[in-house]
Amino acid sequence: MSQQLFWTPHKSFFNASHLLGTQHCLAVNPRSRFTNPLHRSNPHFTNAYINSSTNPVHRSNSPSPYINSSTCLSACSVVRKGKKVQPPPPSSSTMPPPPNLPPLPPATTFFWGETPEEEFYKTQGVRHSKSYFETPNGKIFTQSWLPLDEDQPVKAAVFMTHGYGSDTSWCFQKICIEYAKWGYAVFAADLLGHGRSEGLHGYLGDMDKVAASSLSYFLSVRRSETYCKLPAFLFGESMGGMITMLMYFQSEPDTWTGLIFSAPLFVIPENMIPSKLHLTMYGLLFGFADTWAAMPDNKMVGKAIRDPEKLKIIAVNPKRYAGRPRVGTMREVVRVTNYIQKNFAKVTAPFLTLHGTADGVTCPTGSQMLYEKALSKDKSLKLYEGMYHSLIQGEPDEAANLVLADMRAWIDEKAEKYGPKSNGN
Numbered sequence: 001m002s003q004q005l006f007w008t009p010h011k012s013f014f015n016a017s018h019l020l021g022t023q024h025c026l027a028v029n030p031r032s033r034f035t036n037p038l039h040r041s042n043p044h045f046t047n048a049y050i051n052s053s054t055n056p057v058h059r060s061n062s063p064s065p066y067i068n069s070s071t072c073l074s075a076c077s078v079v080r081k082g083k084k085v086q087p088p089p090p091s092s093s094t095m096p097p098p099p100n101l102p103p104l105p106p107a108t109t110f111f112w113g114e115t116p117e118e119e120f121y122k123t124q125g126v127r128h129s130k131s132y133f134e135t136p137n138g139k140i141f142t143q144s145w146l147p148l149d150e151d152q153p154v155k156a157a158v159f160m161t162h163g164y165g166s167d168t169s170w171c172f173q174k175i176c177i178e179y180a181k182w183g184y185a186v187f188a189a190d191l192l193g194h195g196r197s198e199g200l201h202g203y204l205g206d207m208d209k210v211a212a213s214s215l216s217y218f219l220s221v222r223r224s225e226t227y228c229k230l231p232a233f234l235f236g237e238s239m240g241g242m243i244t245m246l247m248y249f250q251s252e253p254d255t256w257t258g259l260i261f262s263a264p265l266f267v268i269p270e271n272m273i274p275s276k277l278h279l280t281m282y283g284l285l286f287g288f289a290d291t292w293a294a295m296p297d298n299k300m301v302g303k304a305i306r307d308p309e310k311l312k313i314i315a316v317n318p319k320r321y322a323g324r325p326r327v328g329t330m331r332e333v334v335r336v337t338n339y340i341q342k343n344f345a346k347v348t349a350p351f352l353t354l355h356g357t358a359d360g361v362t363c364p365t366g367s368q369m370l371y372e373k374a375l376s377k378d379k380s381l382k383l384y385e386g387m388y389h390s391l392i393q394g395e396p397d398e399a400a401n402l403v404l405a406d407m408r409a410w411i412d413e414k415a416e417k418y419g420p421k422s423n424g425n
Contacts, residue, residue: 107316111170122148126180133189133220135213141196142189142217143168145180152183156231156257156415159218160188161247163238163265164329165202165321167195171314171393172237175262178392182408184415185230187221189214191243195319202321203291205328207336211246218247222255231257231418233411238304238362238389239265239333241353245340248349257418258378259351260407263359263389266340266366268333290328303360305394306387314393337366344373350418352380352410354403356387356395378414382406 112120121128127150130143146154158179162172168188176186192210193199204210222232234256236244241264248259305311314320353371355364364383371381384403387395391403 104312104315107318111313111317121145121177124177124181126177133217135216137209137213138192138198140189140192140198140213140217141168142187143173143176144188145173145176145186147180147183154185154227154230155183156233156411156419157185157187157222157227158233158235158260158411159222160186160235161214161237161240161244162188162191162194163240164204165194166238166240167317167319169195169319170317171310175235175237175392178404178408179235179411182412184411185227187218189217191240194321200291200326202293202323203326203329204332205290205326207243207246207332208250211243212250214243215247215250219251219255229420231415233258233260233414235260235262236264237262241265241362242333242336242340245347246336249343249346256349258411258414259347259349260411261351261353261367261370262391262403263355263362264353264366264370265333265362266337266370267363268337269360269363290326290331292327293324294327304389306358306390306399307394307396310390310394314390341366341369344370345375347374348376350378350414351376352382352407354382354384354391354406356384356389356391358386359389361389380410 108114110117110120115123117128125148127146127148128143130141132139133142160168160172160176160179162168166172167190168176169190173188176188179186190197191204192213193201193203218234221227232255234244234247236242236259241261244259244261245264245266248256305314347370351370351374353367355362355367357364367381367383371379384391384399387399387403392400394400395403
């Protein structure tokens, strides 16, 4: 059941003008194909499956050597190719674009343009709703996407959490819409301090409360008469993966059928780790500085998006938090990532974790550590060579579609395996 997959895109995807910055998470293994550009010469898609207890015994459409799990765990550096590139684009569409990108487009009402919501969702084959949900820690904005045909049986419920600075109303909902088109009921909420939810914008001073707030909404749906007997999955992207893991730890056993992580923030890349000096200095101010937007800004959006046209769309998200990281938020990121790393063994639910090897925002080592340390009997890891952080919203269509196909294959199998037909409900 346990499985790892590595995918290598066509080498033409490695365009130096798309690559911004250099990150190092751990020491580079010079023999690893996904850390050494000299090994990136295979012009074909490569799939190498690795079982958790044995070496790979099957090679699919690939003349390339296998990558074993020990190599993966020792190599997490992101190698950049080509000449020195310009800094990432600015975080606000009102600022002049950098010289290596064309001007940003004017902001539109929706990421897809000006088409009214109801009309757009019908063209996508889904039904959509939105509302607010009152939690003990503040009101959060929620949305749902379901198959357009009300007579179509729903396979399972999927509860999705977006990443830092993002929200559910812009490009993140591309993932939500895809799952709904596949026959799933999808529910998502803006995190506290994000999007249209209450809280200081960009501030996550207590991640446990942030997770508990979204979880309270998810559980209200999961326990409803409509969905209580269906399989239910938690999905988290980026920092949303970290918060999803907290939700899992806060839940009663067997609440969730499975977990899906897209580029989860379990390990911070070395050059993204907040300065201990900064955190200590601000900590001496007895909490007064906790909400200050005073931490160094590493321009994460430029390190997350590989497709320059999609980068421009994401950059003009009117609800995206584009300020410097707040002190309390970064303090919590450090605390919670350390906590999760120490508790990977508590994960027993089936899970799928996916990561791009050129991710400059969250380290692929985190997904590898989860795969190695979790006690789940049904677990899968998929690494995509050369892909950036945002696997769906920020990659070229060919690459994004491959990730979506992998996600669909995994959840369709689990929904069938653990659904009502197999558990007798």
